[in-house]
Amino acid sequence: xxFSLGSSDVFSLVNTFECGQCFRWNACxxxxxxxxxxxxxxxxxxxxxxxxxxxxxxxxxWREYFDCDRNYDEIKSFLPKDSFTTAAIxxxxxxxxxxxxxxxxxxxxxxxQCNNIPRIKSIIECLCRMYGEKRSIxxxxxxxxxxxxxxxxxxxxxxxxxxxxYRVPYIxxxxxxxxxxxxxxxxxxxxxxxQARKAIMRLDGVGPKVADCFLLFGLSKTDAFPVDTWMKKAxxxxxxxxxxxxxxxxxxxxxxxxxxxxxxxxxxTA
DNA sequence: TGCCAGGCCGAAA
DNA sequence: TTTCGGCATGGC
Numbered sequence: 001x002x003f004s005l006g007s008s009d010v011f012s013l014v015n016t017f018e019c020g021q022c023f024r025w026n027a028c029x030x031x032x033x034x035x036x037x038x039x040x041x042x043x044x045x046x047x048x049x050x051x052x053x054x055x056x057x058x059x060x061x062w063r064e065y066f067d068c069d070r071n072y073d074e075i076k077s078f079l080p081k082d083s084f085t086t087a088a089i090x091x092x093x094x095x096x097x098x099x100x101x102x103x104x105x106x107x108x109x110x111x112x113q114c115n116n117i118p119r120i121k122s123i124i125e126c127l128c129r130m131y132g133e134k135r136s137i138x139x140x141x142x143x144x145x146x147x148x149x150x151x152x153x154x155x156x157x158x159x160x161x162x163x164x165x166y167r168v169p170y171i172x173x174x175x176x177x178x179x180x181x182x183x184x185x186x187x188x189x190x191x192x193x194x195q196a197r198k199a200i201m202r203l204d205g206v207g208p209k210v211a212d213c214f215l216l217f218g219l220s221k222t223d224a225f226p227v228d229t230w231m232k233k234a235x236x237x238x239x240x241x242x243x244x245x246x247x248x249x250x251x252x253x254x255x256x257x258x259x260x261x262x263x264x265x266x267x268x269t270a
Numbered sequence: 271t272g273c274c275a276g277g278c279c280g281a282a283a
Numbered sequence: 284t285t286t287c288g289g290c291a292t293g294g295c
Contacts, residue, residue: 020276113277116294120276123292165291170278207278 003059004049005068011050012094013043016066021217022098023108023121024128028140035142036065036101040135055137066096067220098217102185103178104145105218106200109210110170123164130161151175170205177203189219196221 005011017025017032025034031044039061041054052062063069076089107127112120124145131146131154152175159168177183183203188196196219197211206214215221 109276112275114275114290115277115292116275118295119293163292166278166289167291205278209277213276 001057001059002051002053003062004051005043005059005062005066006050008045008048008050008094010072010094011066011068011096013045013050015092015095016098019092019095020117021213022100023112023117023124024104024142024145033137033140033142035135035144036104038133038135038144040137040140040142042138042140053138055135065099067099068096072096097220099220100217101145102188102214102218103148103175106174106178106206106214107145107148107151107171109213109217110174110205111164111167112213113167113205113207113210123162126162127159148175148178152179167205170203173204174206185219188215189221193221 013032017027017034022034024036025032025043028042029044031042033042034040039054039056041052041056041062043050043052045051052059054062056062108120108124111123115123125143128143128145131150132143134141134143136142151172154172154175156168156172159171162168164171174183178185183200188199191199193215196215197208200206200211200214201208
């Protein structure tokens with residue numbers, strides 16, 4: 001089925017998919033192709049609007065996934081007008097904060113630690129090809145992200161082909177915790193941010209950075225924010241060690257910075 | 271070849 | 284509480 005997701009003025013495919021918040025959407029022809037759960041889609045721009053062609057019969061799922069019904073312009077109007085925030089907004093223009101599947105987000109950001117994005121994508125792709133299920137749309141074939149039940153039943157030896165090094169036991173332990181109910185996504189979602197962060201950080205390999213990325217992208221806690229990581233990038237930018245273009249590659253952080261401001265200034269979750 | 275990557279852990283200070 | 288080396292691997 002083919003649906004419109006709204007104006008491309010408020011939905012930039014490049015900024016949304018290339019900012020580092022997700023790892024399974026790839027440029028394909030004039031758009032992007034991606035998969036979440038058992039839903040596979042091609043997304044593209046046409047006549048000033050973003051359209052999606054997927055194996056899902058309703059647009060409701062994707063509107064939720066792409067956070068289409070949140071007015072980001074209204075949120076931005078609350079923000080301070082200093083150059084730093086202005087730059088952050090500009091770099092993240094049209095970017096949607098995805099509401100990703102929690103297990104996929106947790107596992108992906110465990111893999112992301114001390115890694116570069118091409119390699120993160122490569123490791124995740126290998127994991128999906130080995131233990132996910134094949135889906136296809138319009139000539140494109142992708143493999144679904146393996147369920148936590150599936151991964152919980154694997155040994156470290158099973159994941160050797162990923163070449164993920166010390167992250168492998170983190171992945172398996174996390175899958176086992178979710179499968180056993182020790183980590184419960186619905187409960188975490190309902191918790192205040194600080195409590196949820198503390199809870200997820202009990203997992204091996206989950207520090208403040210992985211926790212905040214999981215909470216923001218996996219549980220849609222929009223006030224989660226990896227402050228230290230952002231400030232490291234921001235300081236490099238101000239010191240002239242990072243060009244505007246390089247800084248712009250961190251649009252994902254920019255958007256998180258915006259939500260951080262919202263929490264600080266309004267004292268509530270956006 | 272060497273530095274660095276959207277970190278985290280555990281020991282030592 | 285903070286600091287720092289080690290970790291497993293590959294992109295650039």
